[in-house]
Amino acid sequence: MRAIVIQAPHDIRVREVPDPTIQQPTDVVLRVLRSCVCGSDLWAYRGESARRPGQRIGHEFLGIVEEAGHEVNGFAPGDLVVVPFRWSDGTCAYCAEGLTTSCPQGGFWGSVGSDGGQGEAVRVPFADGTLVKLPSAAATDDRLLTALLALSDVLGTGHHAAVGAGVRPGSTVAVVGDGAVGLCGVMAAKRLGAGRIIALGRHSARTDIARTFGATDVVAERGDAALAAVRELTRGEGAHCVIEAVGTEQSMRTAIGVVRDGGAIGYVGVPHGSGTGLDLDAMFDRNITLRGGVAPVRAYIPELLPDVLDGTIDPSPVFDLTVGLDGVADGYKAMDERTALKVLIKP
Amino acid sequence: MRAIVIQAPHDIRVREVPDPTIQQPTDVVLRVLRSCVCGSDLWAYRGESARRPGQRIGHEFLGIVEEAGHEVNGFAPGDLVVVPFRWSDGTCAYCAEGLTTSCPQGGFWGSVGSDGGQGEAVRVPFADGTLVKLPSAAATDDRLLTALLALSDVLGTGHHAAVGAGVRPGSTVAVVGDGAVGLCGVMAAKRLGAGRIIALGRHSARTDIARTFGATDVVAERGDAALAAVRELTRGEGAHCVIEAVGTEQSMRTAIGVVRDGGAIGYVGVPHGSGTGLDLDAMFDRNITLRGGVAPVRAYIPELLPDVLDGTIDPSPVFDLTVGLDGVADGYKAMDERTALKVLIKP
Numbered sequence: 001m002r003a004i005v006i007q008a009p010h011d012i013r014v015r016e017v018p019d020p021t022i023q024q025p026t027d028v029v030l031r032v033l034r035s036c037v038c039g040s041d042l043w044a045y046r047g048e049s050a051r052r053p054g055q056r057i058g059h060e061f062l063g064i065v066e067e068a069g070h071e072v073n074g075f076a077p078g079d080l081v082v083v084p085f086r087w088s089d090g091t092c093a094y095c096a097e098g099l100t101t102s103c104p105q106g107g108f109w110g111s112v113g114s115d116g117g118q119g120e121a122v123r124v125p126f127a128d129g130t131l132v133k134l135p136s137a138a139a140t141d142d143r144l145l146t147a148l149l150a151l152s153d154v155l156g157t158g159h160h161a162a163v164g165a166g167v168r169p170g171s172t173v174a175v176v177g178d179g180a181v182g183l184c185g186v187m188a189a190k191r192l193g194a195g196r197i198i199a200l201g202r203h204s205a206r207t208d209i210a211r212t213f214g215a216t217d218v219v220a221e222r223g224d225a226a227l228a229a230v231r232e233l234t235r236g237e238g239a240h241c242v243i244e245a246v247g248t249e250q251s252m253r254t255a256i257g258v259v260r261d262g263g264a265i266g267y268v269g270v271p272h273g274s275g276t277g278l279d280l281d282a283m284f285d286r287n288i289t290l291r292g293g294v295a296p297v298r299a300y301i302p303e304l305l306p307d308v309l310d311g312t313i314d315p316s317p318v319f320d321l322t323v324g325l326d327g328v329a330d331g332y333k334a335m336d337e338r339t340a341l342k343v344l345i346k347p
Numbered sequence: 348m349r350a351i352v353i354q355a356p357h358d359i360r361v362r363e364v365p366d367p368t369i370q371q372p373t374d375v376v377l378r379v380l381r382s383c384v385c386g387s388d389l390w391a392y393r394g395e396s397a398r399r400p401g402q403r404i405g406h407e408f409l410g411i412v413e414e415a416g417h418e419v420n421g422f423a424p425g426d427l428v429v430v431p432f433r434w435s436d437g438t439c440a441y442c443a444e445g446l447t448t449s450c451p452q453g454g455f456w457g458s459v460g461s462d463g464g465q466g467e468a469v470r471v472p473f474a475d476g477t478l479v480k481l482p483s484a485a486a487t488d489d490r491l492l493t494a495l496l497a498l499s500d501v502l503g504t505g506h507h508a509a510v511g512a513g514v515r516p517g518s519t520v521a522v523v524g525d526g527a528v529g530l531c532g533v534m535a536a537k538r539l540g541a542g543r544i545i546a547l548g549r550h551s552a553r554t555d556i557a558r559t560f561g562a563t564d565v566v567a568e569r570g571d572a573a574l575a576a577v578r579e580l581t582r583g584e585g586a587h588c589v590i591e592a593v594g595t596e597q598s599m600r601t602a603i604g605v606v607r608d609g610g611a612i613g614y615v616g617v618p619h620g621s622g623t624g625l626d627l628d629a630m631f632d633r634n635i636t637l638r639g640g641v642a643p644v645r646a647y648i649p650e651l652l653p654d655v656l657d658g659t660i661d662p663s664p665v666f667d668l669t670v671g672l673d674g675v676a677d678g679y680k681a682m683d684e685r686t687a688l689k690v691l692i693k694p
Contacts (some may be wrong), residue, residue: 093584094608099634102608164636237440261441261449264638271627280622284614284640287446289511291611293634 002347004328005054008049010336011166012329015054020115020123026070028127030081033139034149035061035117036319037331037343038085039179040270043112045332048272056347058118059085059109060135060152062145065195066121074128080139081131082305083117083124084298085109085153090129098299117152118328120347132301135309143316146344147308150184154342155304156297157268158184158245162192162290164266165241168192174213174230174238174258177245178206180318180342181268183213185243187313190214194241198233200226200254206341209317214330223250227257238263244292245269252277256288319344349694350466351675352401356394357683359676360601362401367397367462367470372418375474377428381496382408382485382692383666384678385432386526387617388488392679395619405431405465405692406456407499409481413468421475427486429652430464431470431645432456432500437476445646450476464499465675467694479648482656490663493653493691497662498529501689502651503644504615505531505592509539511639512588513612516540521577521585521605522562524592525553527665527689528615530560532590534660537561541588545580547573547601552687574604579619585610591639592616599624611636619656664693 002016020029035058043049044057051057055271056169062082065075075081084131088095088103097101105126110116115123124130132151138144156214158181167173173189175182178201187196190213198217199210207218219229231238238260244251255265267290283290307313323331324347331343350364367376382405390396391404398404409429410424410657420430435442435450442450457463462470471477479498482593485491505528514520520536522529525548537560545564546557554565565578578585585607591598594616602612603626613639614621630637654660668687670678671694678690 076401097609097611102633191574262444269629271631275625275627278622278625278627280618280625283637284618286449287640287643289636289638290630291638293631296634 002119002325003116004325005059006044006051006057007053008080010045012045012332014325017119020121021158022067022069023123024125025069026126026128027069028072028075028124028131029067030063030083030122030124032061032063032117032120032122032347033343034145035347036149037328037335037345038153039181039335041332042336043270043272045336052112055110055112056114056116056119057110058116060149061117061122062149062152064139068127072127075131075133080134080136082134082148082151082301083131084156084301086298087125087130088298089126095129097289098296100296100298101294118345130298132305134204147314147316149317149344150300151297151304151308153297154180154184154318155187155268155315156300156305157181157295159188159300159304160295161185161243161245161266161268161292162188164264164268165243166264167194167241169190170195171241172196172234172239173241173243174198175243175245176200176201176251176255176258177205177243177269178210181244182243182245183209183243183318186210186215187213187315189241191307191313198230198239212317226254230258234260237261241266244274245273247274249273249277253279256282259288261286264291266284267292268295318342322346348467349526350463351404351672353391353398353404354400357392359392359679361672361675364466367468369398369414369416370470371436371472372416373475374416375412375419375422375471375478376414377410377430377469378413379408379410379464379467379469379694382694383458383496384465384675384682384690384692385500386528387679388679389683390617390619392683399459402457402459403461403463403466404457405463407496408464408469409496409499409552411486415474419474422478422480427481427483429495429498429648430478431482431648433645434472434477435645436473442476445643448641448644451455465692477645479652493666494661494663496691497665498644498648498651498655500644501527501531501665502534502662503647504528504642505650506535506647507642508532508590508592508613508615509535510640511615512590513611514541514588515540516639517542518588519543519581519586520545520588520590521545522590522592523547523598523602523605524590524616525550525557526592529590529592530556530665531662533557533562534560534662536588536590538660539653545577545586559664569664573601577605581607584608588613591621594619594621596620596624600626603629606635608633611638614639615642665689669693
C-alpha cells in the first residue's frame with residue numbers, strides 16, 4: 001500500500017509500505033476514505049517538532065473496516081467509522097470519565113511504530129475504545145463525509161476550547177486563531193449558544209467562513225490595536241470567553257489581553273512558546289482561568305455527531321483544497337504558505 | 348492616633364499619624380479592634396515589593412464604626428464590622444457578579460494615599476459596598492472575634508482556592524503551602540465536602556493545625572519525593588484538586604506535579620515567580636486547569652460568616668502570636684523567620 005511519510009523537514013513523500021495487519025485481537029485494519037493535514041503537522045513539516053526520517057504522519061481520518069481482530073465486538077468489515085486523533089482503550093478510569101487523551105494505553109497516530117492516517121490503510125489498536133460508527137449511507141455523500149472527517153480532530157478541538165472557555169447561552173466569545181480549529185471554535189461557540197462571537201483574523205477568505213460559522217464581529221487588527229478593537233466591542237471590558245487556537249507567545253498574549261476580568265481562556269493551540277505569553281501576574285489580578293489542553297475528541301463525538309449528520313452544523317468548508325496522495329506534498333506547502341486553510345486527502 | 352508604617356525593608360515602625368476623617372459622604376471611620384500580618388506583607392518587609400518610606404501597611408482588620416458619611420445607608424456608629432482586604436463600591440457590574448476585586452473604584456488598604464489596617468483607625472471608602480456587619484455580641488467574645496478576622500482575607504482566600512480547584516463532595520485535594528491561607532484552604536476544602544485532603548508541609552505545628560482543619564494525610568517530603576508521596580496516596584494518579592497557596596516557582600511546579608490529569612489548580616498564592624513554574628506543555632498534555640487569582644473575599648463573606656458564627660468552622664488557630672502595636676515589628680520578624688504562623692494585632 002501507499003502512505004505518506006515525512007523524510008525530513010519540508011520533505012513529504014509517498015512511499016510503498018507494508019499493508020497493515022491485525023497484530024492484537026483488539027485491532028482492526030481500516031481502509032482510509034478521507035484524511036487531511038493538520039496545522040500541528042506543520043510543526044513537524046517545519047522541523048520544529050522532531051521526526052525520524054521516514055516516519056508516518058497524519059492523525060485525522062475516517063474509513064471502512066476491512067478486517068477486525070477476534071476480540072473486537074463493536075465493529076465488522078464494511079463498517080464506516082471515524083477515528084479520533086488519539087486511540088484509547090475505552091475501559092480505563094480516564095476513558096470512563098471522558099478524558100480519553102490521558103488513557104495510559106492510548107497513543108497518537110504517526111508516532112514511532114504506529115501507522116499515520118495519511119495513507120491508504122491503518123492498523124487501529126483498541127478499536128472498540130477508539131472508533132465511532134457512522135451511518136453507511138454517509139459513504140456516498142461527499143459533502144457529508146468531509147464534514148464528518150472534522151470529528152476526528154478540529155471540530156472536537158474547537159468544541160473543547162469553547163467548553164474550556166466556559167461558553168454558555170448568551171456568552172461573549174473572542175476567538176484567537178483563524179485556522180481550522182479557530183473556525184471550528186466559532187462554530188462550537190455558536191452551537192453552545194454564544195450571543196456574540198468576535199473572530200480575530202486578517203484573511204477575508206477565513207473570516208468569511210467565520211461569519212458563516214457564527215461570528216458576529218471580525219477584528220482584523222493585530223497586536224494592541226486588536227485588543228483595543230475587542231474592548232471597544234465589549235464596553236471596554238473584554239470577552240468573558242476566549243478561545244486560544246494557535247499556541248504561540250503572541251496568541252496567548254492576545255488571549256489574555258482580550259479576556260474580561262473573571263473570564264476564561266479555552267486553550268487548544270499546541271503550545272509552541274505560548275507558555276512565555278502567560279502573564280501570571282495579570283491573570284492573578286484579574287482572576288483569569290486557563291482551561292483546555294489536548295482535546296479528548298473521542299468523548300465529544302457522540303454529542304457532536306448527530307448535529308453533523310442532520311446538518312445543524314457543517315464544518316466541511318474548512319477544507320478548501322483536495323488532493324490525492326501524490327498531491328499531499330503540495331498540500332503541506334500550501335498550508336505552510338497559508339494559501340490553503342486545510343487540505344483534504346482522498347487516498 | 349498610632350499606626351504601623353513600613354519605613355524601609357525590615358524596618359517596621361509605630362508612628363503618630365493624623366486621625367482619619369470622613370472625606371467622601373460614602374466613607375466611614377472605623378476604630379480597629381483586631382488586625383493582623385499577612386504573608387503577602389512579608390514581600391514588602393523583605394523589599395521584594397516596593398513601598399515608599401513611611402507607607403501605611405496592613406489589609407486585614409475588623410472594628411467598630413465611629414462615624415459614617417451622610418450617604419452611608421447600611422452602617423451607623425457602634426456597628427461591629429469586618430473589612431475585606433480590598434474595598435469596592437458594591438454597585439458596579441463586577442461587584443454585582445461577585446468579582447469585587449475587579450471593581451474599578453476599588454483599592455487595597457495600605458496603597459499610597461490610603462490607610463492601612465495595622466493601626467488604631469481607618470477611613471473606609473465605599474462603606475456600603477465594602478463592609479459586612481457582625482453581631483455586636485461578638486465584640487466581647489475574644490476567640491470568635493479572632494475567628495471573624497480571618498474573613499477579611501485568609502479564610503475567603505482559602506475558599507477561593509478550593510472553589511478554583513473545583514472541590515466537590517468526595518474530591519481528593521492536595522494543598523501546597525502550610526501558611527495561614529493553605530491551612531484555610533484545607534478548612535474550605537473540608538467544608539465543601541472533600542473526601543481526602545493531603546496537606547504538604549514539614550512543620551508539625553502547622554500540619555497539626557492542618558489535621559485539625561480536616562487534612563486526612565500529611566506529606567512532609569519535598570520536591571520529587573513529595574510528588575511520589577502524593578501519587579502513592581492517590582493510586583499513582585495525583586489529586587483532582589490542588590490548592591496552590593504560595594506563589595513561587597517551586598510551589599507551582601509542585602502543584603502541577605501532584606495534580607491528576609484533567610484536574611484543576613486553584614491558585615491564590617500572590618505570584619512571585621510562580622509563572623516560571625507553569626509548564627504549559629505538561630498542562631496541555633494532561634488537560635490541567637488553572638483557576639484562581641486574587642480572592643474576591645467580600646463576595647464570599649455572606650456564605651462563610653454563618654459557619655464561623657455558629658462554630659462549624661473556626662479558623663482562629665491560624666493566629667499563633669498576639670501583639671500590641673508596639674510588638675508589630677517583632678511580629679513581622681517572627682513571621683519572616685517562620686517562628687510565628689500568623690500574627691494577631693490588638694491595637
